Amino acid sequence: MKNLALCVLCLALLSGCSMSSLPFLGDDDGTQPPATAKKSPDRKPTFGVSPEAQTYLSQAMEYWTPSGECTNPERAAALLDKAVDADPLDPAPYLMRSLALSDLGYFNEAFDDATRAIRLSPTAEAYATRGLVCLKQHQPEGAQRDFAYAEKINPNEPLIYVYRSAGAFLDGRNGDACADLKKACDLGHCRPWNTATENKLCR
Template identity: 25%
Template sequence: MMRHIFYSLLVASVLLSGCAAKNTKNTAPAAGSNAAKAATLYKEGNYSEALAYYEKAIDEDETPQLRNGAGATLLEGGNPAEALKEFDRALTFMPASADLHANKGAAHLLLGQEEVAEESFDKALAYSPNNASALNGKALLLLGKKDYESALALLLKAEKAAPDNKAIMFNKAIAFEATGLLEDADKALTLLLEETPKDAAVRNARGIVRMKRKKYDLAKSDFTFAVALSPTTGLYYYNKAILQQRLMEYEDAVKNYTRSIAYDPTNPAALVNRGETYVMLGKKEKGCKDLKKACDAGLCEKFESYKASRLCLED
């Protein structure tokens, strides 16, 4: 159960970060123009200002490339609903653009509209069978459906089309892990870290892989590094605590589960695991309290088991 939960959370993070919108090809805008300024700000990650300049450029001369740029900016800025409108508008100019259909699929995916997202990715692939963004998007959907081998096949194909795309490299590693190819996953994540050594998500992912490979010291180092890089991400404390619990470092595990709960109170699995760790420490009352809280949040299996064995009682 524990392995399933932290893997599911990792996939969720991949679904949110692995579908970067792609700008359609366009002639280079004149230096100093609103379009050029928008593109520069987008690359710098200044999405609110980039959007303002895209809007100015569209007012001057609406093109599908500018609409797509505005959509990509909205998508990266966390507004997939508005991004979808921009991609739809761009598609009225270029209905056969594989990149636009792929970007539209990414927006639907971030909105949780998986069936519609798949339709958009399929349209993109119908126009361009090797479109890396669409292949990546389809693979993410398959990862969510636990069709790991099919996802891996698509990601390997996507990587051939876009060998420098870091999101695809990351997702490929996740697919390797899911299919049990742990050494391949470790190697892929290590190669990615050579290019992005301060990427906390990649550090965390490699920590999970190394924990499964029973390389516990290396896993602990990765989790510690991930926490240092992103000290307010509850998932990283959670995974480190799982490792500490496995190594019977119960006091340290409790501390990191507590940090995880503080930064991510929506994860009842942390309450379950902290509750069980408290019981291992002989603190049954605290443990049962956590298990009851987790059950109130919808995760009841452990609490019911403890009640059945009379280790926990109803209030």
């Protein structure tokens, strides 16, 4: 029963829309944090300036549940395609589409979208999202690298610890996973911690 609960929690944490080999070497693929990342204050991606892009983003958000599940990633991705076309300089639709595409199994495309978002706005959330995509395609080293970048940019972003905990649970490092979930809860994101404690995975 405990293993079942663990799988359920990991799947919940790794689900897309909560919102193969990968090239992790070199600056050109976006894996190295830009020098400006440490100097600039972290900011979450926002809706695009374009009213058209904002409309598509709002429509895509309707497919997100409060728990972070995407009920129709294919439809969400289609709307986000239109948002990107309407405002290609806004990182938000790239991040959202990255998670939708990873739900659909298009991991290389999801990674590329997260990288585009990082290049446009190297926030902790952007790096954490790409780390999540890496976890979903069984690339733990790349995931840990992105989580480390994210934590360096803004250690108060709770998504870092939520996403990182999923990888720790899958590795059997329950203590590390619970510590991350507790930290995320202390930072204001308590749903994963509550799920873990309800399933007696953490206490």
